[in-house]
Amino acid sequence: MSAGWFRRRFLPGGPLPEPQPAGPRSSPVPYHRPRFLRGSGSSPGAPDASRRPDSRPVRSPARGRTLPWNAGYAEIINAEKSEFNEDQAACGKLCIRRCEFGIEEDQEWLTVCPEEFLTGHYWALFDGHGGPAAAILAANTLHSCLRRQLEAVVEGMMASQPPMHLSGRCVCSSDPQFVEEKGIRAEDLVIGALESAFQECDDVIGRELEASGQVGGCTALVAVSLQGKLYVANAGDSRAILVRRDEIRVLSSEFTPETERQRIQQLAFIYPELLADEFTRLEFPRRLKGDDVGQKVLFRDHHMNGWSYKQVEKSDLKYPLIHGQGRQARLLGTLAVSRGLGDHQLTVLDTNIQLKPFLLAIPQVTVLDVDQLALQEDVVVMATDGLWDVLSNEQVAQLVRSFLTRNREDPHRFSELAKMLIHSTQGKDGAAGEGQVSYDDISVFVIPLHNQGQGSCGH
Amino acid sequence: MSAGWFRRRFLPGGPLPEPQPAGPRSSPVPYHRPRFLRGSGSSPGAPDASRRPDSRPVRSPARGRTLPWNAGYAEIINAEKSEFNEDQAACGKLCIRRCEFGIEEDQEWLTVCPEEFLTGHYWALFDGHGGPAAAILAANTLHSCLRRQLEAVVEGMMASQPPMHLSGRCVCSSDPQFVEEKGIRAEDLVIGALESAFQECDDVIGRELEASGQVGGCTALVAVSLQGKLYVANAGDSRAILVRRDEIRVLSSEFTPETERQRIQQLAFIYPELLADEFTRLEFPRRLKGDDVGQKVLFRDHHMNGWSYKQVEKSDLKYPLIHGQGRQARLLGTLAVSRGLGDHQLTVLDTNIQLKPFLLAIPQVTVLDVDQLALQEDVVVMATDGLWDVLSNEQVAQLVRSFLTRNREDPHRFSELAKMLIHSTQGKDGAAGEGQVSYDDISVFVIPLHNQGQGSCGH
Secondary structure, eight states: OOTTHHHHHHOTTSOOOOOOOOOOOOOOOOOOOOGGGTTSSSOSSSOOTTOOGGGOOEEOOOTTOOOGGGOEEEEEOOSSSSSSOOEEEEEEEEEEEOOOTTOOOOOOTTSOOTTEEEEEEEEEEEEEESSSHHHHHHHHHHHHHHHHHHHHHHHHHTSSSOOSBTTOOOSSTTHHHHHHHHTOOHHHHHHHHHHHHHHHHHHHHHHHHHHHTOOOEEEEEEEEEETTEEEEEEESSOEEEEEETTEEEEOOOOOOTTTTHHHHHHHHHHOGGGGTTTEEOOBOSSOOOGGGTTSEEEEBOTTOSSOEEEEOOGGGGSEESEESSGGGOEETTTBSOSBOEEOTTOBOTTSOOBSGGGOBOOOEEEEEOGGGSOOSSOEEEEEOHHHHHHSOHHHHHHHHHHHHHHOSSOTTHHHHHHHHHHHTTTTSSSOSOTTOOOOSOEEEEEEEGGGTTOOOTTO | OOTTHHHHHHOTTSOOOOOOOOOOOOOOOOOOOOGGGTTSSSOSSSOOTTOOGGGOOEEOOOTTOOOGGGOEEEEEOOSSSSSSOOEEEEEEEEEEEOOOTTOOOOOOTTSOOTTEEEEEEEEEEEEEESSSHHHHHHHHHHHHHHHHHHHTTHHHHTSSSOOSBTTOOOSSTTHHHHHHHHTOOHHHHHHHHHHHHHHHHHHHHHHHHHHHTOOOEEEEEEEEEETTEEEEEEESSOEEEEEETTEEEEOOOOOOTTTTHHHHHHHHHHOGGGGTTTEEOOBOSSOOOGGGTTSEEEEBOTTOSSOEEEEOOGGGGSEESEESOGGGOEETTTBSOSBOEEOTTOBOTTSOOBSGGGOBOOOEEEEEOGGGSOOSSOEEEEEOHHHHHHSOHHHHHHHHHHHHHHOSSOTTHHHHHHHHHHHTTTTSSSOSOTTOOOOSOEEEEEEEGGGTTOOOTTO
8 A cells, every 4th residue: 555545545635546447347246154064954055034033043063074173154134134144254264375485376265275284274254234145255365365465474483583584584693682572473474464364355356346336344253373373353343252261352343433532533623634624533322403503412533532622613513424333433424334345345334434434444453372272172163243232241141051061062162152142033932131132144163162173164 | 624625734736735824933842841840859951961871860740749549650761872762651640520511611730629520639740752743742731632522421421321412402312322323332422532642732733743843753651540430441552451460451552553554554645645655665674786686575455454465566666654563663764653742843853754654542442440449459551662662560579579569558659659669660670681681761650540639739
């Protein structure tokens, strides 16, 4: 990304972007469910036309199909909010090869890897909006981007401290000392690779959507195991937690217009053109009305964590840049998340106001040192927001612990647990409070940490 | 601050700022030590010309002078790094009056307050650079800005939940519900007032420095007690910690080019003009040399928490936006802090490249619920960076606990403790490790929390 890119891309009056050659329009991304659901019982090509909201099927992999680390998976489609299930999932083995300079890659991920240098595993959930296309593209693409980014730095990952120069040629004898002073560790290269992979995947999705004339975006939550560590990268409002016998550890934060208010208001402060005089960047407890003009009301601006009062002017009556509360909070009245992939063409209804400048594709990455955990029956639960809207971390942990205690021997228990968690959001088992029913798409991975190395995708 | 302000102020080619009427140049801010040091033994008007680095005097208030809450204070001037002590301090009683609309204020802070509505206390440390002027202006001004900002919202602070409208006129019957949903509490108004007060004080300092032809900047660390809570606001690299019998709680974070790397790189990404082609925004473990060109070296950009490798181009050889490590880290090769007051005219040596666009005047505010603490011999230690460069939080806590245990009865013990902490940085008492001697200006407040309400400034 070159400096000045931002303005060229988003601001009126700047130099126009290079015209793209108008090739033939490619065909739309076909809808499908994750490959590892093949043979699991219902038609993968289309939603079940006969389903009713109270009888939506919960799907999980066929019993003969083992996911990496014997992870469990289950999903449910929303209650007719959209025609398709906008969630997608992917998992598999990551085979990282050592790259020789100048040698082109031609090998496919998820195939046998005779030249593999380092292997890991990968689990990912994508929660789509505005159509299923972006989530499908992300599920098809992100692991390849990640493999490419990891292969570009894998030599540096093999030492506990990466070398200053990847080729190994030391220009300055004190190079290791500088790396030491900066505290750069091998895991920082994996974090960097995840950040770059999300960005690369977002670029790919942008090109693919444009070429096929489709629209949409998605969140992305990814867990990657490598060299004894589990990396959790999140862009959006899905969530991963570690459930231990006597501890819950939150492995991701949600990125929504509310949690990223200051970053978003800051951008609107620096570039007011992005709001096209249609929105106000200020936050008020509610949308203001004509009667409020002249009064002093609570507000906050981009630099404030606290609140203050301001005298209302007419321009404060515009629609707020971020509006609504909790689940209802929206960016530019349109979007409920502030990070994710896609949405390159998304504009506010009936305007040319773009959402993309306010969105980040970059994930936040947390690292769990699996080798250092005294493993009990530790599991990582990853799920899209539909689960967490209805169940708290504590409720999920409670369900996990009591289920695993009752089902120590069943080899399919993690898949059963994933299904059980989804059933608990449907107002049947009573784990969620009265009336707490989720009508959203929900996808859940349950990853047992003591099964490291067991099972792999594709067989 | 109007939208677009940033570009008008800092970018070439934008519309010029309104010309200011060229009044007569005001006289320079006179140098002085804090008022509460009057009568403490050495000449307050000028540094002691006869001092040697190994015999710098540690100063604290005269024995008859009690600071708010019987707080202790001590300071030491640097080892001839600068002619003046660039640290400044202030403390006093905060008298907040209820403001009637349209009535002009004329009362001075720190005087008797017959109409006071709410009272609190205030302790502040300012660590100057580039001359003592900004720190003196901040010590003279910030409390007035804070009083003004608090008075503007004090009516809203009297309820546990501030009203949507300050005048009390409810436009919409569900207003309280919106305030509730946003979770806005009285303390958020104090946080907002602190944020606005720092910003206002920065504006005042900018005008005063310009009018008097002086330069300089300072960090600001402020503690304010109000309604049973202690608010700690920090912009810069000073630090406050709470020392309890069996716990240390850190009450502030440091803001330096290293801790705010991503914010600073992000701005340079959006506005490359700010670097005038003289600097690179990318971070490398060390400054690159000609021999590095063409090689792949470790780097990170604004969106990265992790590290990656990039092939070095000639433009990467420019001086880095943020360079150096730890104490040596500098913004644009010039400044060791990334937040604070002043520095409005500061440019990179021999260039027109401004520092101010990268600096924030806004503090981070933490709230300590003093009423909820089971008070033992709890004290808050606030000090400029010279102390923390040499003593760790744990070492300070150890010194505090053992000193207070040995000196239970001395009414001046908190002042003696502040002096002792400074002596511990001078390589005599051995609390800091071998060779760990601070040559910097150091100022320390020790605020005992169980003395709430005892003592006040000005007598």
